[in-house]
Amino acid sequence: xxxxxxxxxxxxxxxxxxxxxxxxxxxxxxxxxxxxxxxxxxxxxxxxxxxxxxxxxxxxxxxxxxxxxxxxxxxxxxxxxxxxxxxxxxxxxxxxxxxxxxxxxxxxxxxxxxxxxxxxxxxxxxxxxxxxxxxxxxxxxxxxxxxxxxxxxxxxxxxxxxxxxxxxxxxxxxxxxxxxxxxxxxxxxxxxxxxxxxxxxxxxxxxxxxxxxxxxxxxxxxxxxxxxxxxxxxxxxxxxxxxxxxxxxxxxxxxxxxxxxxxxxxxxxxxxxxxxxxxxxxxxxxxxxxxxxxxxxxxxxxxxxxxxxxxxxxxxxxxxxxxxxxxxxxxxxxxxxxxxxxxxxxxxxxxxxxxxxxxxxxxxxxxxxxxxxxxxxxxxxxxxxxxxxxxxxxxxxxxxxxxxxxxxxxxxxxxxxxxxxxxxxxxxxxxxxxxxxxxxxxxxxxxxxxxxxxxxxxxxxxxxxxxxxxxxxxxxxxxxxxxxxxxxxxxxxxxxxxxxxxxxxxxxxxxxxxxxxxxxxxxxxxxxxxxxxxxxxxxxxxxxxxxxxxxxxxxxxxxxxxxxxxxxxxxxxxxxxxxxxxxxxxxxxxxxxxxxxxxxxxxxxxxxxxxxxxxxxxxxxxxxxxxxxxxxxxxxxxxxxxxxxxxxxxxxxxxxxxxxxxxxxxxxxxxxxxxxxxxxxxxxxxxxxxxxxxxxxxxxxxxxxxxxxxxxxxxxxxxxxxxxxxxxxxxxxxxxxxxxxxxxxxxxxxxxxxxxxxxxxxxxx
Numbered sequence: 079x080x081x082x083x084x085x086x087x088x089x090x091x092x093x094x095x096x097x098x099x100x101x102x103x104x105x106x107x108x109x110x111x112x113x114x115x116x117x118x119x120x121x122x123x124x125x126x127x128x129x130x131x132x133x134x135x136x137x138x139x140x141x142x143x144x145x146x147x148x149x150x151x152x153x154x155x156x157x158x159x160x161x162x163x164x165x166x167x168x169x170x171x172x173x174x175x176x177x178x179x180x181x182x183x184x185x186x187x188x189x190x191x192x193x194x195x196x197x198x199x200x201x202x203x204x205x206x207x208x209x210x211x212x213x214x215x216x217x218x219x220x221x222x223x224x225x226x227x228x229x230x231x232x233x234x235x236x237x238x239x240x241x242x243x244x245x246x247x248x249x250x251x252x253x254x255x256x257x258x259x260x261x262x263x264x265x266x267x268x269x270x271x272x273x274x275x276x277x278x279x280x281x282x283x284x285x286x287x288x289x290x291x292x293x294x295x296x297x298x299x300x301x302x303x304x305x306x307x308x309x310x311x312x313x314x315x316x317x318x319x320x321x322x323x324x325x326x327x328x329x330x331x332x333x334x335x336x337x338x339x340x341x342x343x344x345x346x347x348x349x350x351x352x353x354x355x356x357x358x359x360x361x362x363x364x365x366x367x368x369x370x371x372x373x374x375x376x377x378x379x380x381x382x383x384x385x386x387x388x389x390x391x392x393x394x395x396x397x398x399x400x401x402x403x404x405x406x407x408x409x410x411x412x413x414x415x416x417x418x419x420x421x422x423x424x425x426x427x428x429x430x431x432x433x434x435x436x437x438x439x440x441x442x443x444x445x446x447x448x449x450x451x452x453x454x455x456x457x458x459x460x461x462x463x464x465x466x467x468x469x470x471x472x473x474x475x476x477x478x479x480x481x482x483x484x485x486x487x488x489x490x491x492x493x494x495x496x497x498x499x500x501x502x503x504x505x506x507x508x509x510x511x512x513x514x515x516x517x518x519x520x521x522x523x524x525x526x527x528x529x530x531x532x533x534x535x536x537x538x539x540x541x542x543x544x545x546x547x548x549x550x551x552x553x554x555x556x557x558x559x560x561x562x563x564x565x566x567x568x569x570x571x572x573x574x575x576x577x578x579x580x581x582x583x584x585x586x587x588x589x590x591x592x593x594x595x596x597x598x599x600x601x602x603x604x605x606x607x608x609x610x611x612x613x614x615x616x617x618x619x620x621x622x623x624x625x626x627x628x629x630x631x632x633x634x635x636x637x638x639x640x641x642x643x644x645x646x647x648x649x650x651x652x653x654x655x656x657x658x659x660x661x662x663x664x665x666x667x668x669x670x671x672x673x674x675x676x677x678x679x680x681x682x683x684x685x686x687x688x689x690x691x692x693x694x695x696x697x698x699x700x701x702x703x704x705x706x707x708x709x710x711x712x713x714x715x716x717x718x719x720x721x722x723x724x725x726x727x728x729x730x731x732x733x734x735x736x737x738x739x740x741x742x743x744x745x746x747x748x749x750x751x752x753x754x755x756x757x758x759x760x761x762x763x764x765x766x767x768x769x770x771x772x773x774x775x776x777x778x779x780x781x782x783x784x785x786x787x788x789x790x791x792x793x794x795x796x797x798x799x800x801x802x803x804x805x806x807x808x809x810x811x812x813x814x815x816x817x818x819x820x821x822x823x824x825x826x827x828x829x830x831x832x833x834x835x836x837x838x839x840x841x842x843x
Contacts, residue, residue, distance in 0.1 A: 084193075084195065084200070085119040085122065085123065085190070085193055085200075085202070086114075086115040086116045086118070086119035087115075088193040088194065088195065089115045089118055089119055089122070089190065089193075090115045090755060094745065094748050094749075094752070096188070097748045097751070098741060098744045098745055098748055099188055100188060100189065100190055101739075101744045101747065101748070102741070102744060103131070103134075103188060103189050104122070104127060104130070104131050104189060104190070105739065106121075106127050106130065107121045107122060107127065108739065108744070108747055110800065110802050111747060111750060111751070111802060111804065112751060113802075113803065113804050113805065114751075114755055114805075115751070115755055118751065122190045122202065123202050123203065123204060124204070125204040125207065128191065128202055128204040128205055128207070128208060129204070129207065129208050131189045131190075131191060131208075132191070132205060132208030132498060133496070133498050133499065134189075134496070135185075135186075135191075135208070135497075135498070136182075136308075136494060136495045136496065136497070137216070137301070137303060137305070137306060137308075137494045137495075137497055138174060138178060138179070138182045138306045138307075139182045139185055139186055140208075140209055140210065140216065140303075140497060141170060141174075141182075141216040141217070141303075141306050142166065142170070142179070142182055142183065142186060142192070143186070143191070143192075143201060143205050143206065143208070143209065144206075144209060144213060144214070144215070144216050144217050145161065145166055145169050145170060145216075145217055146161050146166075146192065146199055146200075146201035147201060147205070147206040147209075147213060148213065148214065148217055149161040149165075160195065160198030160199055160200050161198070161199050162197050162198055162199070163183075163197050163199060164197070166179070166183075166199065167179065169217065170306060173304070173305070173306045173307070174306040174307060175307075178306075178307070183199070190202065191205045192205075208498065210497035210498045210500070211251075211289050211303050211497070212251050212252070212286060212289070215289055215303040215304070216303045216304055216306070223275060223288055223290045223291065224290070225290065225294060225300045228276070228290055228291050228294045229294060231274045231275070231276050232276070232291075232294065232295075234274070235270065235271070235274070235276070236267070236270075238267050239267040239270055239271055239276075242267055242268070242271065243271065243276060243277075243287065243291065243295055244295060246287040246292070247287060247291075247292045247295035247296050248296075251286050251287040251289075251292060252280070252284060252285070252286045252287075253284070253285055253286075253287075254283050254284055255268055255283065255284075255285060256283060257269060258272070258279060258280075258281070258282055258283060258284065258285050259282040259283070260282070268285060271285075272285070275288070276288070276291050277291075289302075289303055290302075293500075296501060296504075297504045297505065297506065298489075298493065298500050298501055298503075298504055299486070299489035299490045299492070299493040299500060299503055299504070299505065300490070301490055301493045301494055301497075301500070303497075305494075308491060308494050308495070309487065309490045309491055309494055311483045311484060311487035311488070311490075311491060312483070312484045312487055313477065313481050313482065313483060314481070314482045314524065315480055315481055315482075316480045316482065316522075316523050316525055317480055318479040318480045318528065320480070320522070320523065321479070321480050321521075321522040321523055321525045321526075321527050321528075322522065322527050322528055322529070322547075322551040323522070323551065324522030324523050325516075325519045325520065325521060325522035325527035325529070325530070325551065326519065326522075326527075326548070326551040326552045326553065327522075327592060328516060328517060328518070328519045328522070329420070329424050329518075329519035329548065329551075329552065330420070330552070330553075330572060330592070331590075331591075332378075332424070332427065332517065332518060332519060333420055333423055333424065334590060335368055335370055335374070335378055336378055336381065336382060336387075336423075336427065337416060338367070338368035338369070339364055339368055339375070339378045339379060339382060339388075340382065340387065340388070340408045340412050340416070342363075342364050342367040342368060343364070343388060343406060343407050343408055344407065344408050344412075344723070346363075346397075347393045347397055347405035347406060347407035347724075348360035348363075348364070348405060348406040348407075349401060349402035349404075349405055349406075350390050350402055350403075350404040350405060350406055351452060351455070353452070353455055353456065354390065354404075354454070354455060354456060355452035355453060355454045355455030355456070355457075356379060356406055356452055356453040356454045356455075357452060358442075358450060358452065360406075361375055361376060361379070361441075361452075361453055364379065369590075372441075372442065373439075373441065373442070374517065375453075376438055376441035376442070376453040377438045377439075377441075377514060377517060379406070379453050379454060380434065380436060380438040380441075380453060380454065380458075381427050381430060381431055381434075381438075381518070382408075382412075382427075383406075383454055384430035384431065384433075384434045384436075385415075385426050385427055385430040386409060386411060387408060387409055387411055387412045387415055388406055388407065388408055388409065388412070389406075389407070389408075389409045389724045390404045390405070390406055390454075390724070391404055391405070391407075391724040392404065392405065392724070393405055393407040393723060393724045394723060394724070405724070406454065407723065407724045408723055408724065409723060409724050410723050412723070413723075417575075419549070420548075420549075420552055420572070421545045421546070421548040421549035421552060422545055424519060424529075424545075424548050425533070425541055425544055425545045425548065427518065428518060428519070428520065428529075428530070428533055428544070429533070429541060431467075431514070431518050432464065432467065432468065432533070433464055434463065434464065434467075435459055435460065435461060435463050435464055436458040436459050436460065436463060437458055437460050437463050437510075438453075438458065438514065439510035439511075439513070439514060440458055441453045441458065445457055462499075462502060466499075466502045466503070466507070466511065467511055467515075468534070469492060469496070469503075470488060470492065470503075470508060470511050470512070470515075471515065471520065471526065471530065471534055472534060473488060473491060473492065474488075474521065474525070474526040475526055475530075475531055475534055477526075479525070479526075479528065479531070480525050481525055482521075482523060482524030482525040483524070485505065485508045485509050485512055486505055486508075488503070488508050488512075489503045489504065489505050489508045492508075512524070515530075519548070520533075527547075527551070528547045528551065529544045529545075529547040529548040529551060530544070531547075532544040532546075532547050552572070553571050553572060554571075555571065555572045555573060555574045555575075556569070556570055556571040556572070556573060556574070557573070557574050557577055557623065558570075558623050558624065558625045559573070559577075559581065559596075559620075559623055559624055559625070560624065560625055560626050561620055561624040561626050561627075561628055561629060561632060562626070562629070563629045563631065565597060565598045565599070565629070565631060565632055565635065566588065566595055566596065566597050566598075567581060567585050567595070567596040567597070567598060567624075568593055568594075568595055568596075569581065569593060569594040569595075569596070570593050571592070571593065577623060580619055581596055581619075582596075583602075583605060583606045583609055583611070584598060584602055584603060584605070584606040584611070584616060584619065585597060585598045585599075585602050586599065586601075586602050598632060598635065599635075600635065600639055603616070603635060603636055603639045603640075604639055604643060604704060607639065607640060607643045607644070607706065607714075608643075608706060608707065608714070608716060609716040610713075610714050610715070610716055612640070613636050613637060613640035616636050616640075617633065617636060620632065639704070642704045643704050643706055644704075644705075644706040644714065645657055645658065645659060645662060645704070646662060646663070646666065646698065646703055646704065646705040646706070647705065647706060647707075647708050647712075648691055648694050648695055648698070648705045648706070648707055648708070652686070652687060652688045652689065652690065652691075653675075653686065653687045653688075653689055653690060653691045653693075653694045654684060654685065654686045654687070655677060655684070655685045655686075655687065655694065655698070655705070656683055656684045656685070657683055658683060659683075660682040660683055663679070663682070663683055663684075663685060666685070666698070666703060667679055667685060669701055670701070671697050671698060671700075671701040672685075674697055675687045675688075675689045675693070675694055675697055675698075676688050676689065691707060695707055746825070749825050750804070753806055753807060753822065753823075756807050778833075778836065778839050779813060779833070781839050781841065782810050782813045782818060782839060783810075783813050785809075785810045785841060786810040786811060786812060786813055789809065790809075790841055790842065791807055791808065791809045791823070791841075791842045792807070792808060792809075792810060792839055792840060792841055792842060793805060793806070793807050793838075793839075793840045793842060794806055794808060794818075794820075794831065794836050794837075794838065794839050794840075795836065795837040795838035795839075796831055796835055796836055796837065797835050797837055798835070803837065806822070807823065807842065808820035808821060808822055808823070808829065808831075809821040809823060811828065813833075816832065816833050816834070817830055817831065817832060817833060818830070818831040818832075818833055818836065
């Protein structure tokens with residue numbers, strides 16, 4: 079009996095629940111449907127499938143794999159020499175508890191990487207290739223080098239020696255060289271590295287890079303494969319309320335900055351690079367306009383693009399310049415997002431970041447051609463980014479609320495849990511993931527907040543729960559401000575949406591934060607009057623919402639600007655300018671701006687211009703006048719630019735994302751597999767095989783009709799629409815109209831088979 083036959087027998091002895099669990103852990107085994115346990119066992123031993131399954135193993139489980147591999151010779155034509163459970167406990171028992179070893183064996187058998195016969199343990203041969211380090215690293219004497227010793231040794235070696243180590247760290251731990259032979263001059267690089275223990279001697283032509291040295295060179299978390307228990311992290315504790323408060327403060331800044339980015343891109347869409355990204359110059363412009371650094375601006379545009387609030391295309395209205403074919407600009411969804419409650423706005427961005435298959439923290443780094451990586455470029459896409467991000471956050475979620483873990487310890491724990499993925503958890507990568515999580519409001523003071531815990535829960539209501547948790551963490555909006563004598567307006571917290579809109583219209587932001595400071599000036603008051611507000615409405619705004627007395631200077635400022643505002647009116651002629659004061663209009667016509675705008679008087683109080691209305695207003699204000707725009711009825715209109723928008727084009731082809739089969743589907747698949755096994759083991763009586771001739775077709779129909787009359791079970795060979803051939807034991811009920819209706823004894827359901835797809839029929843004895 080071959081190893082595959084033995085594995086097939088072991089799989090056949092597993093319960094249906096255990097087989098369903100196997101197919102959930104290794105879904106590639108179920109496609110296409112295996113016809114028998116032998117086929118399932120052969121797939122379970124395939125190298126590609128085994129390597130995929132080993133991605134989820136931790137250091138202890140790899141130690142078990144290595145112990146089984148070292149004990150026996152694994153070959154495809156015969157099983158490896160088995161190792162008993164007792165012998166395994168003897169080998170590893172001093173470094174790990176019996177309970178942990180039992181759990182490790184259970185995880186390996188659940189994945190069919192290890193199978194049992196009595197007390198003996200058998201290893202699937204290809205599992206040895208999945209070891210993330212040289213064989214023997216966990217079972218032999220551990221490497222005595224420490225991280226500090228390696229760092230010191232690397233600092234003392236010459237560039238040629240460092241180049242050799244870097245080559246081995248990048249390509250593989252073992253290398254062949256004649257300089258390893260005894261008698262080689264000691265000044266050769268290989269001999270220097272051997273003397274410093276930065277290389278290990280294997281034989282006269284082979285050297286090996288120690289695991290610790292390779293980890294330091296690749297900037298991975300330094301872990302000891304000989305340590306079979308997970309590292310103990312250094313924890314710091316804060317109160318849950320403090321963590322949520324800090325995270326909520328970051329959320330407030332995030333939403334404000336995202337709004338500013340949308341405003342900046344709406345007013346001036348950014349030209350897209352030919353490769354599709356956002357240029358460095360445009361990113362700097364956005365960062366300057368929003369008052370953030372370039373790294374944060376890159377994160378914000380990546381978030382907004384992931385949430386489909388920013389898109390690439392041709393905006394409406396189109397930009398004045400046509401130097402690019404496409405532009406980055408807000409989508410119509412951005413307007414709805416800005417009007418949504420803060421907690422909902424955060425939830426949209428948070429979900430987009432969790433599923434973002436890109437690494438925004440790499441913006442500005444150099445690629446292989448020494449060119450900087452641009453924001454929104456294809457080079458930032460990394461398929462494993464969501465997996466790594468969730469792995470770090472789920473690790474934090476394992477600890478009680480308010481518990482912070484040192485980033486270096488997070489890297490070591492993740493490297494212990496996923497040795498094959500340890501390069502993804504370098505200190506630099508973990509620190510950047512945590513920094514992004516803090517900027518988006520997932521963590522505060524290094525600990526995971528309550529809204530983020532709810533979002534990571536994974537249930538159908540997780541987004542709603544996270545939104546509710548964030549709503550309770552965010553400070554309640556306030557409906558008042560504090561007006562100071564120096565014409566500053568202090569908002570002691572986030573304002574209500576309506577008050578926020580009014581204050582932003584009449585005052586400019588001077589400093590933002592938990593308490594935003596606005597300043598009222600002549601320009602800002604004129605802006606409010608241009609938007610259609612009257613002096614009485616501005617006085618009422620501050621009188622009603624200010625907790626401090628309104629200073630007299632503010633009252634005088636509003637009245638003074640309002641008295642001069644609108645005395646000069648501009649409209650469409652192309653444009654016109656009118657004033658009830660003929661002397662004022664005469665002053666305008668005598669100014670240089672009149673020649674610029676080609677103003678021409680048609681009456682003592684009216685002049686017309688060929689320039690657009692917006693340009694007339696802008697030029698007159700620059701010349702020191704205070705015109706107001708009006709419509710045909712004389713009503714003041716708000717002529718502020720609304721910002722460009724890009725209509726989101728539906729994707730013609732959605733990206734393929736495989737959907738894992740449900741438990742119910744896998745249960746049906748296992749039932750089909752059991753039926754195939756039953757058919758293969760059944761004893762046959764009378765049989766016919768179709769070959770396309772009329773005689774055999776009649777014989778097949780006759781045999782099926784006979785089985786239906788006498789209620790005898792038959793084994794049919796059936797080829798489905800996908801061309802997959804299976805064997806089924808069924809009980810025919812009815813034959814006719816080109817179809818066989820038969821009872822499936824496994825599921826108890828009536829199934830329908832197309833007659834021309836039945837390849838063979840055999841009565842069961």
